[in-house]
Amino acid sequence: MSPSPPRNTPWNRIRRKSVNAIMLTLTGVCTIFAAGILVFILGYLFIHGARSLNWNFFTKLPTPVGETGGGMANAILGSAKLLLVATMVGVPIGFLGGVYLAEFGGGGFSFLVRYVTDLLNGVPSIVMGIFAFSIIVLPQKHFSTLAGGLALGIMMIPIAIRSSEEFLRNVPLALREGSMALGASKARAIWSVVIPAAKAGLITGIMLNLARVAGETAPLLFTAFGNRYWSPGWEQPTASLPVMIYTYAISPYDDWHQQAWSAGFVLLAMVLSVNIISRVILAKKGPALR
Amino acid sequence: MSAVPSAVDTRPPASSGGAAAFWKRLRAGDEIAIATTFLSAFTVILVTAVLVFELYQKSAISRHAFGWSFLTSTTWDPVAGNFGALPFIYGTLVTTALAMIVGIPLGVGAAIFLAELAPPLLSSALSFLIELLAAVPSVIIGLLGIFVMIPILQQIVPPVQDKLSWIPLFSGPFYGVSLFTAGVVLAIMILPFIISISREVILSVPNDQREGALALGATRWETTWNVVVPYARKGIAGSIFLALARAMGETMAVTMVVGNDPKIAHSLMAPGYSIAAVIANEFAEATGDLYQGALIELGLVLFGVTIIVNGAARLLVMSTEKRGSS
Amino acid sequence: MTSHVSRVLAILLAVGCASAALAQQLLINGAGATFPYPIYSKWFDEYHKKFPKISFNYQSIGSGGGIQQITAGTVDFGASDGPMNDKQIQEFKEKRGSNILHFPTVLGADVPVYNIRGVTGQLNFTPEALAGIFLGKITKWNDPAITGPNPGVNLPNAPIVVVHRSEGSGTTYCWTDYLSKISKDWETKVGRGTSVSWPVGLGGKGNEGVSGQVKQVNNTLGYVELVYAVQSKMTYGKVKNSAGEFVAASLEGVTAAAGSVKDMPADFRVSITNPPGKTAYPISTFTWLLVPDKIADPAKKKAIVDFLHWMLTTGQTMTSALDYAPLPKTVVAKEEKAIAKIM
Numbered sequence: 001m002s003p004s005p006p007r008n009t010p011w012n013r014i015r016r017k018s019v020n021a022i023m024l025t026l027t028g029v030c031t032i033f034a035a036g037i038l039v040f041i042l043g044y045l046f047i048h049g050a051r052s053l054n055w056n057f058f059t060k061l062p063t064p065v066g067e068t069g070g071g072m073a074n075a076i077l078g079s080a081k082l083l084l085v086a087t088m089v090g091v092p093i094g095f096l097g098g099v100y101l102a103e104f105g106g107g108g109f110s111f112l113v114r115y116v117t118d119l120l121n122g123v124p125s126i127v128m129g130i131f132a133f134s135i136i137v138l139p140q141k142h143f144s145t146l147a148g149g150l151a152l153g154i155m156m157i158p159i160a161i162r163s164s165e166e167f168l169r170n171v172p173l174a175l176r177e178g179s180m181a182l183g184a185s186k187a188r189a190i191w192s193v194v195i196p197a198a199k200a201g202l203i204t205g206i207m208l209n210l211a212r213v214a215g216e217t218a219p220l221l222f223t224a225f226g227n228r229y230w231s232p233g234w235e236q237p238t239a240s241l242p243v244m245i246y247t248y249a250i251s252p253y254d255d256w257h258q259q260a261w262s263a264g265f266v267l268l269a270m271v272l273s274v275n276i277i278s279r280v281i282l283a284k285k286g287p288a289l290r
Numbered sequence: 291m292s293a294v295p296s297a298v299d300t301r302p303p304a305s306s307g308g309a310a311a312f313w314k315r316l317r318a319g320d321e322i323a324i325a326t327t328f329l330s331a332f333t334v335i336l337v338t339a340v341l342v343f344e345l346y347q348k349s350a351i352s353r354h355a356f357g358w359s360f361l362t363s364t365t366w367d368p369v370a371g372n373f374g375a376l377p378f379i380y381g382t383l384v385t386t387a388l389a390m391i392v393g394i395p396l397g398v399g400a401a402i403f404l405a406e407l408a409p410p411l412l413s414s415a416l417s418f419l420i421e422l423l424a425a426v427p428s429v430i431i432g433l434l435g436i437f438v439m440i441p442i443l444q445q446i447v448p449p450v451q452d453k454l455s456w457i458p459l460f461s462g463p464f465y466g467v468s469l470f471t472a473g474v475v476l477a478i479m480i481l482p483f484i485i486s487i488s489r490e491v492i493l494s495v496p497n498d499q500r501e502g503a504l505a506l507g508a509t510r511w512e513t514t515w516n517v518v519v520p521y522a523r524k525g526i527a528g529s530i531f532l533a534l535a536r537a538m539g540e541t542m543a544v545t546m547v548v549g550n551d552p553k554i555a556h557s558l559m560a561p562g563y564s565i566a567a568v569i570a571n572e573f574a575e576a577t578g579d580l581y582q583g584a585l586i587e588l589g590l591v592l593f594g595v596t597i598i599v600n601g602a603a604r605l606l607v608m609s610t611e612k613r614g615s616s
Numbered sequence: 617m618t619s620h621v622s623r624v625l626a627i628l629l630a631v632g633c634a635s636a637a638l639a640q641q642l643l644i645n646g647a648g649a650t651f652p653y654p655i656y657s658k659w660f661d662e663y664h665k666k667f668p669k670i671s672f673n674y675q676s677i678g679s680g681g682g683i684q685q686i687t688a689g690t691v692d693f694g695a696s697d698g699p700m701n702d703k704q705i706q707e708f709k710e711k712r713g714s715n716i717l718h719f720p721t722v723l724g725a726d727v728p729v730y731n732i733r734g735v736t737g738q739l740n741f742t743p744e745a746l747a748g749i750f751l752g753k754i755t756k757w758n759d760p761a762i763t764g765p766n767p768g769v770n771l772p773n774a775p776i777v778v779v780h781r782s783e784g785s786g787t788t789y790c791w792t793d794y795l796s797k798i799s800k801d802w803e804t805k806v807g808r809g810t811s812v813s814w815p816v817g818l819g820g821k822g823n824e825g826v827s828g829q830v831k832q833v834n835n836t837l838g839y840v841e842l843v844y845a846v847q848s849k850m851t852y853g854k855v856k857n858s859a860g861e862f863v864a865a866s867l868e869g870v871t872a873a874a875g876s877v878k879d880m881p882a883d884f885r886v887s888i889t890n891p892p893g894k895t896a897y898p899i900s901t902f903t904w905l906l907v908p909d910k911i912a913d914p915a916k917k918k919a920i921v922d923f924l925h926w927m928l929t930t931g932q933t934m935t936s937a938l939d940y941a942p943l944p945k946t947v948v949a950k951e952e953k954a955i956a957k958i959m
Contacts, residue, residue: 026399027400030403104324119600122534122539123589123592126569131341157337161334162532163487165528201490215428227675228673250824264430365813549819551782551818572783575811
């Protein structure tokens with residue numbers, strides 16, 4: 001039995017209108033709060049980080065404490081390489097898994113996959129690092145970019161599956177049925193119609209994922225390890241921005257603290273640029289992104 | 291009537307058995323699509339199984355030494371080799387609960403504003419930036435917690451605490467680092483997930499739903515709360531699950547502000563410890579198989595706690611689904 | 617989109633492979649203690665300038681991490697603020713089939729730091745006071761054990777807020793080792809270790825966590841590394857050594873503590889807390905490099921042996937500039953001979 005609608009008395013109208021005004025204002029307050037925190041953090045990073053940013057930071061290798069002119073060029077490249085491996089591992093598996101759950105799934109197996117995905121998402125990053133250490137680094141007896149990338153990639157899978165499934169589900173049934181009515185097979189319908197329609201959300205999911213993983217330190221400590229020098233190829237230990245931030249931030253030296261803030265700022269800038277570039281590229285093809 | 295030539299093949303489809311039909315479906319890609327996506331979904335289960343297996347194996351020495359009392363013991367003594375998980379389970383649950391209580395209303399509220407009320411340009415720009423918040427390394431959030439949030443809390447909390455200290459939950463001296471601080475920091479860290487995903491989901495609610503409600507005379511808020519949000523419920527719940535997982539597993543930022551004290555205090559203002567934080571703090575320095583085994587067993591325990599909490603959350607969501615419409 | 621992606625991938629693969637040409641560099645990996653990271657990175661950088669084809673890559677993942685990784689064979693050498701115990705040495709022998717050698721590199725010290733409103737000078741602490749405070753037996757700042765050695769200082773009638781390290785660290789090992797030596801109570805109740813079950817106190821993560829806590833909360837007492845205290849310009853207290861003198865930590869005091877050790881064992885695994893000597897600072901410690909005595913790769917072996925000799929001569933001259941205490945001459949002489957054990 002649905003409840004009877006509110007009576008249209010003047011008091012009720014006023015009450016509803018005030019509830020409306022209050023609640024909407026509250027949501028605005030929430031946004032101001034969230035945006036405020038965000039602006040504060042970004043601003044703090046900008047002020048502390050951008051201050052000592054110079055050309056050296058992007059081109060030179062780290063120097064010992066007390067020597068100026070050092071930079072984090074190897075960490076920037078290292079982070080880029082690690083994220084590339086992570087994306088190539090995590091996004092396809094996650095995305096395709098999400099497609100399965102949204103399009104072909106149903107019943108016990110899908111429930112299990114969703115549940116397990118949430119569990120995997122809750123594994124602390126340090127445990128993920130220990131895990132990747134046991135299965136890759138120990139047998140190989142050396143640290144490597146691949147091991148680090150794999151650890152990060154596994155961390156990307158749960159978010160990729162969940163967000164892909166979510167946004168694919170949101171595509172109205174009408175679109176799917178329409179394309180199938182025109183004779184497309186299910187696979188074709190998904191590829192040509194559903195996925196493009198969910199584009200905005202899918203990109204959001206991937207970017208959020210990449211952002212989260214880009215800042216992870218703990219999984220890298222035991223896999224990619226760290227490197228004061230350039231790391232050739234994919235089988236050697238490599239420096240990365242989060243690990244450099246961690247190492248420098250806990251040191252007693254102001255100069256290194258400064259570099260830690262700069263590294264944090266650069267990391268954010270990298271993530272932001274990937275975000276912007278990918279949205280621009282994908283906006284050129286197909287329906288407008290929000 | 292004579293057969294009319296048409297672009298569409300109107301002959302009845304071939305029967306679903308037979309080699310010809312199989313090749314037809316294969317060319318159309320359906321079987322491949324199902325197979326590859328299924329394998330990907332299965333990989334998740336496989337990876338998790340291997341992970342749990344590794345945790346189980348590597349913690350064997352500790353499991354044999356302590357048995358079930360590991361879950362109820364409150365001692366954590368690396369020198370004596372005596373380990374127990376209870377204080378960490380407590381800390382993890384409390385900080386996560388705090389993070390959810392603070393983060394969910396803030397996050398969903400902001401998502402509603404950004405999706406429904408904000409001009410599109412502002413909405414996109416802010417949402418963009420909020421996603422960026424997810425990229426701030428945990429270490430930096432921890433540092434900001436120490437240098438910015440704790441001093442602020444040290445100014446704000448004691449006066450408020452004076453009035454509320456008759457409640458055991460808020461009693462005791464406040465040193466800045468505490469379960470409460472960790473909960474607030476976690477809430478900030480999970481905001482990007484809740485806001486970004488909920489906003490996208492709310493935006494994709496079809497307009498005719500809103501228009502229908504408005505046409506019936508609902509106020510803007512009533513439309514949003516009673517029509518749009520329930521429609522988007524599943525997506526919002528999904529984002530909350532992601533946030534929950536993040537909160538339970540967060541390491542660096544928590545360990546910098548939680549006080550790292552393996553004791554169970556009845557006050558939120560006391561220092562505490564979480565499972566992820568203790569593993570991160572002590573694993574690199576842990577020497578000796580029993581010590582390492584105990585830490586890995588803690589990882590296993592966290593897994594167990596996550597299973598239970600997740601299960602409870604799902605039950606909660608399912609029960610609201612039965613009551614609500616759609 | 618696929619053409620964009622494949623173009624980017626091609627470029628990255630090219631970069632990856634081209635830089636594999638750099639692989640003619642000899643890369644030697646080491647892991648361990650965070651305390652000596654600054655001086656090690658200085659040394660390895662200077663050494664690299666001298667020998668550009670050799671790169672020592674040292675990462676500070678913690679003393680325990682160093683011991684773990686050298687035992688697992690994933691790095692070429694380790695580093696630790698606390699010596700490996702017999703069980704760990706045995707484990708190394710079983711897993712790697714050779715012995716592990718300890719080489720002291722520099723000295724460090726822990727200092728007591730505090731924050732009491734109105735107190736700006738250096739306080740004097742007796743061993744009994746420190747043990748009592750950290751055991752939770754001495755709870756107020758105006759306790760006679762503290763006011764006794766500090767005549768004229770106005771110590772408040774306020775509870776002491778103890779701050780210790782939350783994560784495992786060599787700093788804690790040094791501090792608890794000292795407390796174990798000067799207090800039977802501490803030794804039986806708590807003991808020594810990189811991570812212990814503290815009777816009282818808040819935990820701060822890292823030196824910066826402890827110093828942050830101490831600065832932000834009133835009436836606190838904690839401990840940090842000397843290097844950290846000096847760099848952050850913190851006031852730290854004096855500690856009474858076994859000769860009865862109140863000594864403030866200094867590079868000279870720390871080196872004196874190391875030099876006063878009567879019988880340096882052949883494997884250099886020794887604790888130098890609470891040593892004899894008038895000028896010795898009692899809460900000092902060596903930090904060690906852990907090197908296997910059999911190194912398979914001849915190029916790596918030569919590089920490591922050469923580096924150790926360099927470290928004991930040129931390297932020791934660079935320590936004071938970074939506030940690390942150099943090794944006493946007696947220890948250096950003994951180490952030079954011990955390097956020959958590496959085959």
